Amino acid sequence: MKRIKLLTIIVLVLVVSAFTVKGVISKTDKGYKVGDMATDFKLMNIDEKTVSMSDFEDAKGFIIVFTCNTCPYAVMYEDRIEALNRKYASKGYPVIAIMPNSITKKPGDNLDAMKMRAKEKGFTFPYLIDKDQSIYPQYGATKTPHTYILEKTDKGNVVRYIGAIDNNYKDESKVTKKYAEDAIDALLKGEPVPKAKTKAIGCSIKA
Amino acid sequence: MKYLILILLVAFTCCKGDQKNKKNYTKEVEKVSLSEKRSKLIELDIRNFDQLEELLNKEDNKVHIVNFWATWCGPCVKELPHFEEIYANYKDSNVEVLLVSLDFPSKYEKSLKPFLIKHNIQSQVVVLDDPDMDTWLPKVDTDWDGAIPVTLIYSKTKRELYKQTFTYGELEDKLKQFLN
Numbered sequence: 001m002k003r004i005k006l007l008t009i010i011v012l013v014l015v016v017s018a019f020t021v022k023g024v025i026s027k028t029d030k031g032y033k034v035g036d037m038a039t040d041f042k043l044m045n046i047d048e049k050t051v052s053m054s055d056f057e058d059a060k061g062f063i064i065v066f067t068c069n070t071c072p073y074a075v076m077y078e079d080r081i082e083a084l085n086r087k088y089a090s091k092g093y094p095v096i097a098i099m100p101n102s103i104t105k106k107p108g109d110n111l112d113a114m115k116m117r118a119k120e121k122g123f124t125f126p127y128l129i130d131k132d133q134s135i136y137p138q139y140g141a142t143k144t145p146h147t148y149i150l151e152k153t154d155k156g157n158v159v160r161y162i163g164a165i166d167n168n169y170k171d172e173s174k175v176t177k178k179y180a181e182d183a184i185d186a187l188l189k190g191e192p193v194p195k196a197k198t199k200a201i202g203c204s205i206k207a
Numbered sequence: 208m209k210y211l212i213l214i215l216l217v218a219f220t221c222c223k224g225d226q227k228n229k230k231n232y233t234k235e236v237e238k239v240s241l242s243e244k245r246s247k248l249i250e251l252d253i254r255n256f257d258q259l260e261e262l263l264n265k266e267d268n269k270v271h272i273v274n275f276w277a278t279w280c281g282p283c284v285k286e287l288p289h290f291e292e293i294y295a296n297y298k299d300s301n302v303e304v305l306l307v308s309l310d311f312p313s314k315y316e317k318s319l320k321p322f323l324i325k326h327n328i329q330s331q332v333v334v335l336d337d338p339d340m341d342t343w344l345p346k347v348d349t350d351w352d353g354a355i356p357v358t359l360i361y362s363k364t365k366r367e368l369y370k371q372t373f374t375y376g377e378l379e380d381k382l383k384q385f386l387n
Contacts, residue, residue: 072277142370
């Protein structure tokens, strides 16, 4: 009898740990694919109020950008992220920027630094901090900047685009493909996104 | 046009260096070797992806370790000495190390060259200047999401991308899987 009890416990432990390990892997390695339903979040903004996608009642979708202060690639895209918000927020696609880095590893990305950067650059979009680092793994973001375009549907926010904002991080004047804009323009017209996934270079998110 | 400027810059810097050397030719050997080092490093090997691609697909009998890094990338700089050490210890065992810098052109003079000089980097360094990332990232490896640091190890028969940072031991372990 004792033996059976012990066996049951061992089996239980094994099963539970197997699930846990699997959970962790799928969290960090997989993330969302185009077509998946994206989770909402409740994260601290630079004005120290929390922001969720559900706060935007009139939105048709969202431009979620995982970005930060300290990555040069992210910095090179700051003005273009702001431009996206100015162009598309009024059309129903506001930008929500999320800073995913550990602030122990990257003190230059702490909330005060984020506030300062937003003020300097005149960001008109929410700039949130993923303080528990719980949101970016669900999305599958691996770097800054990393862009997700979501379309609001009756069932939730569907991922319609993942990748880069455009095809030239270095020189905006030499951009020939505006992936993010093309995706939103298509969604606004009710058409399929022409290129739903692109590769973007960036700085690995510091966990 | 970019190349023309670069050539002019190199030419100018060389001449300037020469004149300096002529003036100071009586000075100690130390100074000469330093200026030699500098002029050697003036010639950064700057490539677009098409020009880099051959270095990622060599069909020789060597094992190639290719690390993508930048001077501004903290974790990259931290692991760089391990690549140098691997190169020092394995260069006679048919192992080559290629450090692909993703530093931006505006930082070549200010950051990259001083870094290479200061740390006396011995591995081959090339600079990749190609902003069309969606085109070239998958050509390095379809599995690469674009985050750096990242390391590619390949031989004629095996090719693996490592989306991680390395300690010396970890890097050596991976390398040994290619050396059998």
